[in-house]
Amino acid sequence: MATKRHRVQVSPWFQLEHLFRKREFANLMAIYERNFRLLSDLAPGLAELPDTLISQVEGSNDLHWQVLDRQRYTTELMLTHYLDVGGERIADPDLRIRIYHDTRQVEMMCDVVCDDLLEVLARNQVDPGVQARRWTVNLFLNRWLEYCLIQGHRFVALELPSRCAQRTKTPAT
Template sequence: MDLYERNYMMMRCLVPVMPVTGFDGVSRMDGATDLHLRVSERFRFTSEVMLTYRFERDGEIVCEPDLRVRVYHDARLAEVMTAHPRHAPAFDLEGDAAGGRVCERWRVNRFLFKWLGYCLRQGHGFRPPPPGG
């Protein structure tokens, strides 16, 4: 649970105020890859966001890594629900009915922890627009 709590704290640094459902944002920093955030669900106690980089490869847009993260506002936790990391098999927590993939679950959430730290060190963030702007 400590890892999920840390992921939540870092998500809050990256996204201090959770935008509404359907928000599509891009954080651009000089010398860094653009970070894309999409809010797919926003409820009182939970939100789901997609977090990724987007690259063009052979004329197509490729999202890597492509993470769907559930943020539990009440419990102050953030957990990867699905992941499509580069050079690794896809991870789908909801598709794993038996729940027997504990090691993969830890590994993909550890990846989120490291990636969020990297993004924050680069200065990425999704801030609400200023009032009246």
């Protein structure tokens, strides 16, 4: 289902750059909180959304939402675009995200996908050192969520028709 594009207020980059300069734990948590706000804009009511959703916007690649694990205080999900490359369907970026519902934070989880991302960033002279790893990938997540919002992507649960009006068989007399 195509969604209508509308303007999204995105904070200036200099605010994030300020956080990036001082790599303190509190600043990293501020980035996680901002990621939560962005994901909440992308997926209103995110705790109640179904496990699988697709956001379709004309002129943009479909954005796929797949819940991997739901717990009381956390949800892990995968967000990605699927691209057709040489007849093969490739998830890019294939992001695994953890939502902390109680603290209202979102963190990008690192695995092989992050290694690929960090390699690309290193080639572009972004420091991928051990301490910078969480900063780098979560700033990337922040910018990518903003990009998805600017494209007009939204995940909304569709209301299904009520099943109250089902036909029932009446016994033959």
